[in-house]
Amino acid sequence: EVQLLxxxxxxxxxxxxxxxxxxxxxxxxxxxxxxxxRQAPGKGLxxxxxxxxxxxxxxxxxxxxxxxxxxxxxxxxxxxxQMNSLxxxxxxxxxxxxxxxxxxxxxxxxxxxxxxxxxxS
Amino acid sequence: QSVLTQPPSASGTPGQRVTIxxxxxxxNIASNYVYWYQQLPGTAPKLLIYRDNQRPSGVPDRFSDSRxxxxxxxxxxxxxxxxxxxxxxxxxxxxxxxRVFGGGTKLTVL
Numbered sequence: 721e722v723q724l725l726x727x728x729x730x731x732x733x734x735x736x737x738x739x740x741x742x743x744x745x746x747x748x749x750x751x752x753x754x755x756x757x758r759q760a761p762g763k764g765l766x767x768x769x770x771x772x773x774x775x776x777x778x779x780x781x782x783x784x785x786x787x788x789x790x791x792x793x794x795x796x797x798x799x800x801x802q803m804n805s806l807x808x809x810x811x812x813x814x815x816x817x818x819x820x821x822x823x824x825x826x827x828x829x830x831x832x833x834x835x836x837x838x839x840x841s
Numbered sequence: 842q843s844v845l846t847q848p849p850s851a852s853g854t855p856g857q858r859v860t861i862x863x864x865x866x867x868x869n870i871a872s873n874y875v876y877w878y879q880q881l882p883g884t885a886p887k888l889l890i891y892r893d894n895q896r897p898s899g900v901p902d903r904f905s906d907s908r909x910x911x912x913x914x915x916x917x918x919x920x921x922x923x924x925x926x927x928x929x930x931x932x933x934x935x936x937x938x939x940r941v942f943g944g945g946t947k948l949t950v951l
Contacts, residue, residue: 755940764843765878765886765929767940779938815885820892825933825940827876827892831885 722746722830724816729835736806740835742799742816750774750794753819753826756801758812759834768814769801773822806839844869845930847943854951858918861946863930865911869941873933875913877906880927890915917948925950
């Protein structure tokens, strides 16, 4: 059974930093791309970033480019999202999501339960 | 404003067939697979349809999709009360080099 468990969310001031983690199990971790997708309160889904199975290819939404960095540790079956220069508009539930292939552009087939990030002074 | 355009709401009565549209462009729907997700209130999204009308195990065949040019549609037949949820379409966008989602459609079962 695929399981994705996010952690690291919390309250942070504007301009601050936060690192999200996603511990995965139930599949061959290095064979699949992973993504972060966020959902602001009462709003729709917004793709944030994706990384290929090997970690060699990454993509970002324009809204976070230059501020967020996605990475993965295939020896620990863990995905990360380093978030810097946080803004109020980054407030959202952040989902870790598994791709259905190894390339970063793969479609998403499984989702975690999310971790809440609140950016406020 | 979402890159993929969905109607904000849809409705139907039990047993009816409803469709939800998803309009995109040549850089996303016309050239890449469309995925559909169901999000029940207070829960994470769940995959409904992937890669041209494929359903994960456990998803009933009441759910189907179709694609024509730059648009796709999700059809739900034999509507049931438990189908009341938000539905999202998604696809990779070659121009943006990123995944794009529709704004979501809230389905109400009357």
